[in-house]
Every structure is written in structure tokens, then in C-alpha cells.
Amino acid sequence: MGARLFLLLLFLTTSSAFTPQDNFLISCGSDSSSEVVYNRHFIGDSSDKGSSFLSQGKSSSLKNPNSSSNSAVIYSTARVLTSASSYNFNIKKLGTHLVRLHFSPFTSRNYDLKNGKFGVYANGISLLTIFSANVTVVKEFFVMVDRDELEILFTPDDDSDFAFVSAIEVFSAPKDFFIDSVGIALISPQEISEFKQNISNQVLETVHRVNVGGLLLTPFNDTLWRTWIPDENFLVIKSAAKVARTSDPPNYQQGGATREVAPDNVYMTAQQMNVYNGSLVNHFNITWDFPVSSEGAMHLVRLHFCDIVSVSLNMLYFNIYINGATAYKDVDLSVLAFRRLASPYYIDFVVKNMRGSGVVRISVGPSDLSNTMKKNAILNGVEIMRMVNYVPPSPPKSNNGGKWIVSGCVVGGVLMLSLAVVTFVAILRCKKRKQKPKTRRAESTGWPSLRVFGGGSSHATISQGTALASPGPYGYYGLKIPFSDLQLATDNFDKNLIVGSGGFGTVYKGVLKDDIKVAVKRGVPGSRQGLPEFQTEITVLSKIRHHHLVSLVGYCEEQSEMILVYEYMEKGPLRNHLYGSNSPPLSWKQRLEICIGAARGxxxxxxGSAQGVIHRDIKSTNILLDENCVAKVADFGLSKSGPCLDETHVSTGVKGSFGYLDPEYFRRQQLTDKSDVYSFGVVLFEVLCARPAVDPLLNREQVNLAEWAMEWHKKGMINEIIDPNLMGQIKPNSLKKFGKTAEKCLAEYGVDRPTMGDVLWNLEYAYQLQTNERPREEEQQATDGDGEAPVVVPLRREDIDGDRDYDGGSDISTSRVFSQLLTNEGR
Known part of the structure; x- marks a missing residue:
């Protein structure tokens, strides 16, 4: 009964029709003024109205003598073109258009259409070459039309006397069907990088369109009149998957997938892992093999998802693999799909196949973030489109490198001689100044040559002497440290000196020769997997220095090692002082000072620079405390330069940590400094509530800290979920300001979030409210209508913006922590 009901719903569920601005439907070889196919009206090109589309050239109409009532009416005729001939369409709306060409060969008295061989062009771009059709086939293309006319040209091949076509569809694609501003991952046999070209400029030919876990969908069930086929024949191991389905329509959200991206029925079915008795003996993936061109072609792969298997948010974490590479790790549809179950979402990838490989292999499998007993992975739909006109980027031109070799050797020799002289003089001076304490390797003042990632195939190089900060209490920044020195500093990397570990490697406590305590972060020996993070960290930290940013002491890149050396932070990560360790609880005043310090950093x-730097991985483990509980932001391996002055964002693949990740950045892959603000908002609630950002062991409404805390804050009951160790410590006005600041940081859209300067301002105000020692009666009398005490330092009216909604003044003296309010320089 349930299956019958589902089938009934499947065929009755048809979406409201999409109405394209340009819409040309031509039945070729027909003289009918209207032929209805799937509730659409095709015009015969031999009719009075349709003849205007066919341009000059030799052609004739042909009727199928064997057509039956069961075949589509557009396949009962054909246009035979015996010379180069074209159809021309006047375009009203420039942009991406769908072009569908229908070919249904039959034999008449004069022609056997199976013998036709020809090429097809769209505004000069080749769509088909030496094409022939032995059976009825539909070729679909997405074409960017950038002028007010589209010409579809048919040219018979030299080995054939004619071309033919049964029907032509040309209509406007929906708005934002392909989004160029989003960085798309390029999966190639060598690496995973970012696809640098605009997708909309590519001519795309549909190769596969698959309704995973579902039945055949005809154009009746699709607003763009597409056909979706079942996935059964593509599954590698059928027993690894089982069908999931729902009778409820998808929960569409603005900014996600629409019915034009894929119809309801695609999102109402899926394949999920076929787990026996709710347990996994071994991890396994669901895998599909899709045959494609074997000539190393580029393909756009669009994967469709809709979580119809979970009963609550943040239950489903899985990985996506393409051609054996990890294309997307730890996918959380709760975050991607606007924190709604059954909300459709799609992800695009560009895939470059190896020559000789005739398959695109797509797999989904469980993530390590999943609950052990609830591991699962799903897929709802797959589209694969070949890039017809893809032109690979040109390799960088050599600047006559051969003739510069001799010059380079001469210049290099001169530089080496000069460096030797300078070094000798420096050593003599150091010997004369024995009364001064020695600085570790003070005679070394330059950078080694170090390549760092840049755009495209070019790389930036940090050359000798670039971007050096002046020596500080921790020696010269950017100093290359010998591996032997680090072995000595860490007792040959003694396991007893390990103080932490992360994605890059293991962190050891060490002491350099000059008795300076350092943290030595060692990548996995011999592995270059963390090379981008290693280079980024050196590049960023060599150019900046701030009291609330962890300082880079040096690095080591020898003997296949990648080691970063930082100032040692005695008290470790902030997280260890909030929960999960035996550290004594921090007071509310200490927590405010820590948040203020991190905000300053x-x-x-x-x-601090023209473009600024976006951290991309703000979390409580990346805020470290020194022996005085001064907070410093650490771990810059994922950092990115901010957008240029004429840009609003940086398009890049998503990086970060779950629970802290900006959902807008996750959806659109558009990075701004407001992504850091969102992550910092999570940290603020983490400080207040003393619990992890994500805790899958809690009840479903409590799993995600940001969502849970926001709900309590909106109810005006934030005091009910604070750390029990803070009970009775926090003044109401301070708590209110702190909670309001965290709430603003977690706004859904970046434009609605404050800057870090605004966040800092408000945290300092919360600190002032907490440390104000006036009698309670006086404090209550001084509060404004919002229940907040007025600012205790004079502010100019032009300074009061955003959340800086305070009036009045006071003669109460300000603390050093609150000093940033006093000067424009500090702001």
C-alpha cells in the first residue's frame, strides 16, 4: 500500500511550469502551426510562422512513412539539409540558453537518415562533429548567448550528402543556473585545486542526468522538461545501497536549490548506505561509475542532496569522493542547507579525467565525525556535463631563461661574496661586544628562498630580506632554525614533551639554546601534505606582529621536515580552561579580558594591511593563553588575504572547523572577514556556556551550540544556560551586552554582522559594565530605557553607530582594557 501511494505521488507531483523569456520550439519538416508535446507547443518550420527561422541553404522536409500513434509527433517528420543551412533565433534575454536537438532517424523513399553525417555549430562553436544517429537521440547543450541572435548551423560531412534534424528547442535558462562567483573545486589526476574559469562561459553537453534512488522522470515531471533516468545500472555494488524515499515535498530555502535546478521527485528519493542491524563492521562507500568520453575531457559534475534520512539536525556527516580523490570532506547538510531537514542543495565540481579513462567514479561514504552507530551517506541526483569548448590556461611563458643563466651565475657569485664579507664583519663586531647578551643566530638576518602558493600556475617567492620584522623578545622573526637545534630543544622530539596535536602535526614544548621557551609544531616527517598551511603560516606571520597574535620564532625546512616554531604559551588553549580538563575555572572578568584580547588580535x-587577512579557523583551541592569561590568536595555516578594494569577497573552497563555520561562507564559498566574526560569535557563547561548539551526545536541540544558545537568548533566558561556575558573578547589564554582541556575530548574513572593531568596542563596554563599582541603586538610576548603564567615557556623536547605541557620559575613570574607546587610532 505504501509503495503504491508513493508511485501515485511520484507521477502526480509535477511542478509549476517555468516560463522562459526566450522560448523557441521547432518541429522540423512539419507544416503544422502547433504540435503539442509534453504540454508544449512546437511550431512546424514549414508553416507560415515557423519558416522564418530557417535561413538560406538547400533543404527539404521529410515525413516518416512508418510513424505510429505511440511515437512523439515531433519524430514523424524531419528536415533534411543537403548544404550548409542554419536556423536563426532572435534573442531577447542574453545569457545561458538550453539548446536541445532531437534526431529520430527513419528511412523514406529518398533517404536513409541513419547514413547522415554532419556537424552542428552554435554561433560558430562546434557542438557536434561527424555526428550520425542510428536511433532516436536528444542532444542537450547549455550555451552562453552574448548577442541578440543565435545561429544553429548544420553542415553535411564530406562523406555524407546531407544532415538532418527532427526538432529544435532553444529557451532561456533560469537565472543563476550556473553561478560564476563561487569557487568550484577542480578534481584532476594530479591534485585538487580551484577552477579558474567561469562555468557560464563553457558550452556544456549533458552526458548523464540521473535520479538516484528513484524512477524514470519524464519531461512531465520537470520544469525544464528534462529526462532523469534511474541509477541502478551505474551502481558498482548494488548491495551497498538501499533506497530512501519520502512523500513530503522538499523544503526549499532561498539561496539553495530550486525546482528548476532539479524537480521535487529527485529530492524525494535517494540512495543511502545499506547498514545491517544499525552497525558497521567496516567502513564502506556507495559507488557509481558513469561512462564518459575517454579523451581526457573536462566535465562539470553536479551532485544533488536532500537529507530525507535524518530525524534531527547535525546527524548526517559524510564524505564525497570523485575518481578516488576526496572531493568534499565532512559534508554536513544541516549547515549547507540552511539548518533545515529535507532542504535541497547541490554542489558543483569540475573533473578532469585521465586519458584512457572512460569513467567518472562518484562515491559517498561515512565521515569520522559521524556517531559510530549512525554512520550514513546519501546521494539524491547526479548530472554530468562535458565541457565542449574548454581551453586550458596557457602555461607561463619562459623569459628566455637560457640566456640569463650566465648573468644569474655572475650576479649570484657577486652576492655570495658580498654576503661572506658582511658576515665576517658582523662576527668581528659580535666578538667585540661580549658584554651584550647573545641573540640566537643574530648574524642571520635574511630569508631563505621559499615558494608559496599563488594564483594559477605562478608562485610568489619570499626572497632574502623580505618582510622581516625587527628582533623582539623571541629573536628574529622568520629565522630559519637548523633541525639539529630543534632536536636539542625537544630532546629529540621526546613524547613526554608533547603538548598538543592537530591537522598539521604534533606540538612539542622546547627550550632553545638561549633559554627561550618555544612551541615546536612538527609536520609528519617526509609528508608534504601540509605544505600550503606551512607556507601560509610563514608568509602571514612574517609580515605581522601584534601583542594578541602568537609570534613566529622561526621555521625549519630541511631533511624533508616542515617545522614551525612559536613563542610558548604557558597555559595553552582557551578551551582547556572552559571544559574538558582539570584547570581551575576562569572568572567572568578573566573571560572578558581573554575575549577582548582575542578580538583585538x-x-x-x-x-592591519590594505587587504587585511582572514583567519578562517577561529575556535577556542586556536586562542592560546600565556602565563598571565593574555589571549593570543594562533594557527594561521588556513588564512587568506582579504578582498581587494574593488571586491566584496574572496571566492575560495570552504575551510574551517564544524560548529564554527560561517553558514553563508559554506553555502556560497564567498569568504569575507565577517566569516571570522561568525566563528568568534560561537567562541563567545563557548566562553559563556563552557561547552563544545558541537556535541553529538546531547539532545538534538542542544547539539549545535550556536543554535541552542541563540534560542535561549531570543527567549531572554540566556542566564539559564551559563557556566554554573559563573553563577552570581556576572552583572545583568554585562551579561546582556555580552549576549547581544554574540547574537549579532551569529547573524545569518555577513552584511548583518558587526565588524571586529564593533565587537571589540562592545566587549570592552561589557567589561566596563562588569567592573563599574558604583552602588547598585546609583547604577539602576543611571541606566537608560534599554536597561543598560550609559557609557562611562564621553563619546562624540559620530562615534555612535551600529550597536554603539549609548548616550550620556560619566566622570568614572576608565580601565586600561577600556582604553580603545578613547582614541580613533585604537578603533
Whole structure:
């Protein structure tokens, strides 16, 4: 009964028709003024109205003598073109258009259409070459039309006397069907990088369109009149998957997939892991093999998802693999799909196949983030489109490198001689100044040559002497440290000196020769997997220095090692002082000072240079505390330069940590400094509530800290979920300001979030409210209508913007922590 009901719903569920601005439907060889196919009206090109589309050239109409009532009416006739001939369409709306060409060969008295061989062009771009059709076939293309006319040209091949076509569809694609501003991952046999070209400029030919877990969908069930086929024949191991389905329509959200991206029925069915008795003996993936061109072609792969298997948010984490590479790790549809179950979403990839490989292999499998007993992975739909006109980027031109070799050797020799002289003089001077304490390797003042990632195939190079900060209490920044020195500093990397570990490697406590304590972060020996993070960290930290940013002491890149050396932070990560360890609880005043310090570091990071730097991985484990509980932001391996002055964002693949990740950045892959603000908002609630950002062991409404805390804050009951160790410590006005600041950081859209400068301002105000020692009666009398005490320092009216909604003044003296309010320079 349930299956019958599902089938009934499947065929009755048809979406409201999409109405394209340009819409040309031509039945070729027909003289009918209207032929209805799938509720659409085709016009015969031999009719009075349709003849205007066919341009000059030799052609004739042909009727199928064996057509039956069961075949589509557009396949009962054909246009035979015996010379180069074209159809021309006047375009009203420039942009991406769908072009569908229908070919249904039959034999008449004069022609056997199976013998036709020809080429087809769209505004000069080749769509088909030496094409012939032995059976009825539909070729579909997405074409960018950038002028007010589209010409579809048919040219018979030299070995054939004619071309033919049964029907032509040309209509406007929906708006934003392909989004160029989003960085798309390029999966190639060598690496995973970012696809640098605009997708909309590519001519795309549909190769596969698959309704995973579902039945055949005809154009009746699709607003763009597409056909979706079942996935059964593509599954590698059928027993690894089982069908999931729902009778409820998808929960569409603005900014996600629409019915034009894929119809309801695609999102109402899926394949999921076929787990026996709710347990996994071994991890396994569901895998599909899709045959494609074997000539190393480029393909756009669009994967469709809709979580119809989970009963609550943040239950489903899985990985996506393409051709054996990890294309997307730890997918969380709760975050991607606007924190709604059964909300459709799609992800695009560009895939470059190896020559000789005639398959695109797509797999989904469980993530390590999943609950052990609830591991699962799903897929709802697959589209694969070949890039017809893809032109690979040109390799960088050599600048006559051969003739510069001799010059380079001469210049290099001169530089080496000069360096030797300078070094000798420096050593003599050091010997004369024995009364001064020695600085570790103070005679070394330059950078080694170090390649760092840049755009495209070019790489930036940090050359000798570039971007060096002046020596500080931790020696010269950017100093290359010998591996032997680090072995000595860490007792040959003694396991007893390990103080932490992360994605890059293991962190050891060490002491350099000059008795300076350092943290030594060692990548996996011999592995270059963390090379981008290693180079980024050196590049960023060599150019910046701030009291609330962890300082880079040096690095080591020898003997296949990648080691970063930082100032040692005695008290470790902030997280260890909030929960999960035996550290004594921090007071509310200490927590405010820590948040203010971290905010200052981030504010400097965002504004300290023309473009600024976006951290991309703000979390409580990346905020470290020194022996005085001074907070410093750490771990810049994922950092990115901010957008240029004429840009609003940086398009890049998503990086970060779950629970802290900006959902807008996750959806659109458009990075701004407001992504750091969102992550910092999560940290603020983490500080207040003393619990992890994500805790899958809690009830479903409590799993995600940001969502849970926001709900309590909106109810005006934030005091009910604070750390029990803070009970009775927090003044109501301070708590209110702190909660309001965190709430604003977690706004759904970046434009609605404050800058880090605004966040810092408000945190300092919350600190002032907490440390104000006036009698309670006086404090209550001084509060404004919002229940907040007025600012205790004079502010100019032009300073009061955003959340800086305070009036009045006071003669109460300000603390050093609150000093940033006093000067424009600090702001």
C-alpha cells in the first residue's frame, strides 16, 4: 500500500511550469502551426510562422512513412539539409540558453537518415562533429548567448550528402543556473585545486542526468522538461545501497536549490548506505561509475542532496569522493542547507579525467565525525556535463631563461661574496661586544628562498630580506632554525614533551639554546601534505606582529621536515580552561579580558594591511593563553588575504572547523572577514556556556551550540544556560551586552554582522559594565530605557553607530582594557 501511494505521488507531483523569456520550439519538416508535446507547443518550420527561422541553404522536409500513434509527433517528420543551412533565433534575454536537438532517424523513399553525417555549430562553436544517429537521440547543450541572435548551423560531412534534424528547442535558462562567483573545486589526476574559469562561459553537453534512488522522470515531471533516468545500472555494488524515499515535498530555502535546478521527485528519493542491524563492521562507500568520453575531457559534475534520512539536525556527516580523490570532506547538510531537514542543495565540481579513462567514479561514504552507530551517506541526483569548448590556461611563458643563466651565475657569485664579507664583519663586531647578551643566530638576518602558493600556475617567492620584522623578545622573526637545534630543544622530539596535536602535526614544548621557551609544531616527517598551511603560516606571520597574535620564532625546512616554531604559551588553549580538563575555572572578568584580547588580535588581522587577512579557523583551541592569561590568536595555516578594494569577497573552497563555520561562507564559498566574526560569535557563547561548539551526545536541540544558545537568548533566558561556575558573578547589564554582541556575530548574513572593531568596542563596554563599582541603586538610576548603564567615557556623536547605541557620559575613570574607546587610532 505504501509503495503504491508513493508511485501515485511520484507521477502526480509535477511542478509549476517555468516560463522562459526566450522560448523557441521547432518541429522540423512539419507544416503544422502547433504540435503539442509534453504540454508544449512546437511550431512546424514549414508553416507560415515557423519558416522564418530557417535561413538560406538547400533543404527539404521529410515525413516518416512508418510513424505510429505511440511515437512523439515531433519524430514523424524531419528536415533534411543537403548544404550548409542554419536556423536563426532572435534573442531577447542574453545569457545561458538550453539548446536541445532531437534526431529520430527513419528511412523514406529518398533517404536513409541513419547514413547522415554532419556537424552542428552554435554561433560558430562546434557542438557536434561527424555526428550520425542510428536511433532516436536528444542532444542537450547549455550555451552562453552574448548577442541578440543565435545561429544553429548544420553542415553535411564530406562523406555524407546531407544532415538532418527532427526538432529544435532553444529557451532561456533560469537565472543563476550556473553561478560564476563561487569557487568550484577542480578534481584532476594530479591534485585538487580551484577552477579558474567561469562555468557560464563553457558550452556544456549533458552526458548523464540521473535520479538516484528513484524512477524514470519524464519531461512531465520537470520544469525544464528534462529526462532523469534511474541509477541502478551505474551502481558498482548494488548491495551497498538501499533506497530512501519520502512523500513530503522538499523544503526549499532561498539561496539553495530550486525546482528548476532539479524537480521535487529527485529530492524525494535517494540512495543511502545499506547498514545491517544499525552497525558497521567496516567502513564502506556507495559507488557509481558513469561512462564518459575517454579523451581526457573536462566535465562539470553536479551532485544533488536532500537529507530525507535524518530525524534531527547535525546527524548526517559524510564524505564525497570523485575518481578516488576526496572531493568534499565532512559534508554536513544541516549547515549547507540552511539548518533545515529535507532542504535541497547541490554542489558543483569540475573533473578532469585521465586519458584512457572512460569513467567518472562518484562515491559517498561515512565521515569520522559521524556517531559510530549512525554512520550514513546519501546521494539524491547526479548530472554530468562535458565541457565542449574548454581551453586550458596557457602555461607561463619562459623569459628566455637560457640566456640569463650566465648573468644569474655572475650576479649570484657577486652576492655570495658580498654576503661572506658582511658576515665576517658582523662576527668581528659580535666578538667585540661580549658584554651584550647573545641573540640566537643574530648574524642571520635574511630569508631563505621559499615558494608559496599563488594564483594559477605562478608562485610568489619570499626572497632574502623580505618582510622581516625587527628582533623582539623571541629573536628574529622568520629565522630559519637548523633541525639539529630543534632536536636539542625537544630532546629529540621526546613524547613526554608533547603538548598538543592537530591537522598539521604534533606540538612539542622546547627550550632553545638561549633559554627561550618555544612551541615546536612538527609536520609528519617526509609528508608534504601540509605544505600550503606551512607556507601560509610563514608568509602571514612574517609580515605581522601584534601583542594578541602568537609570534613566529622561526621555521625549519630541511631533511624533508616542515617545522614551525612559536613563542610558548604557558597555559595553552582557551578551551582547556572552559571544559574538558582539570584547570581551575576562569572568572567572568578573566573571560572578558581573554575575549577582548582575542578580538583585538583579530581586529588587527582584518585591518592591519590594505587587504587585511582572514583567519578562517577561529575556535577556542586556536586562542592560546600565556602565563598571565593574555589571549593570543594562533594557527594561521588556513588564512587568506582579504578582498581587494574593488571586491566584496574572496571566492575560495570552504575551510574551517564544524560548529564554527560561517553558514553563508559554506553555502556560497564567498569568504569575507565577517566569516571570522561568525566563528568568534560561537567562541563567545563557548566562553559563556563552557561547552563544545558541537556535541553529538546531547539532545538534538542542544547539539549545535550556536543554535541552542541563540534560542535561549531570543527567549531572554540566556542566564539559564551559563557556566554554573559563573553563577552570581556576572552583572545583568554585562551579561546582556555580552549576549547581544554574540547574537549579532551569529547573524545569518555577513552584511548583518558587526565588524571586529564593533565587537571589540562592545566587549570592552561589557567589561566596563562588569567592573563599574558604583552602588547598585546609583547604577539602576543611571541606566537608560534599554536597561543598560550609559557609557562611562564621553563619546562624540559620530562615534555612535551600529550597536554603539549609548548616550550620556560619566566622570568614572576608565580601565586600561577600556582604553580603545578613547582614541580613533585604537578603533
Amino acid at each position: 583579530l581586529h588587527y588581522l582584518h585591518t
